[in-house]
Amino acid sequence: MDDIKKDKRYNRLYEQLKTIVAKTDDPIAHMATISAVLYHKMDYFFWCGFYRLIDDKLVVGPYQGPVACQELEKHKGVCWAGVNRKETILVPDVEKFLDHIACDSRSKSEIVIPVYDPNNNVIAILDVDSKDLESFSETDQMWLEKIVKLI
Numbered sequence: 001m002d003d004i005k006k007d008k009r010y011n012r013l014y015e016q017l018k019t020i021v022a023k024t025d026d027p028i029a030h031m032a033t034i035s036a037v038l039y040h041k042m043d044y045f046f047w048c049g050f051y052r053l054i055d056d057k058l059v060v061g062p063y064q065g066p067v068a069c070q071e072l073e074k075h076k077g078v079c080w081a082g083v084n085r086k087e088t089i090l091v092p093d094v095e096k097f098l099d100h101i102a103c104d105s106r107s108k109s110e111i112v113i114p115v116y117d118p119n120n121n122v123i124a125i126l127d128v129d130s131k132d133l134e135s136f137s138e139t140d141q142m143w144l145e146k147i148v149k150l151i
Contacts (some may be wrong), residue, residue: 001044002141004021017059021150030151031124037038038128038147039064046107047129050115051079053122061124065114069103079125082112086122088141092134111136115148124151 001009017037023031031050039048041126049063051072058072058079072079076099091110094100107129115124120126126148 001042001139006139007143009041010139013037014143017045017147021074027151028124029056031062034126034147034150035062035064044130044132044135045128046131047103047127050124050126052124053083053116056079057072058125061128065129068089068104068107073143073149078112082114082125085120086114088113088145090136090138090141095131106131108133109135111140111144112147115151 007139009113017034020033020037024030025114039045045065045066047063049065049068050061051058052061057074060068060070074080075084078089078094078100080096083129089110090114091097091100094102094107094110097110109130109132111128114122117123117124126132126144127134128140128144
């Protein structure tokens, strides 16, 4: 999907999500809704969900897609890089990312976005995988960073 089409779709989804999540203040409900909407509306999303930082462990949270790793090995992989650096990580080819954790070998590219609490502590990671190389762009990054702020 080209960036112009992505931008238009994300804009519609953001407005939809903003309305839905305003109905509750439960962050888990927000994560579940965000992962479901994104997974079903973005055709290049192979896996979309959250890993929650609980007691210094990344544990799977609400997601859509194939079965996920239940807990990610500490300080390895793209999700932990997002936590440790406190920044979005965009990976065009997961095979070229040092210590990539392959929960599903069909995943070829990935983007992870940290989710922060009001004190700017990372509490979760939005993790999105695609079956295709180079699926994610700065457009995905901009909109997904905006969407996780709804949590």
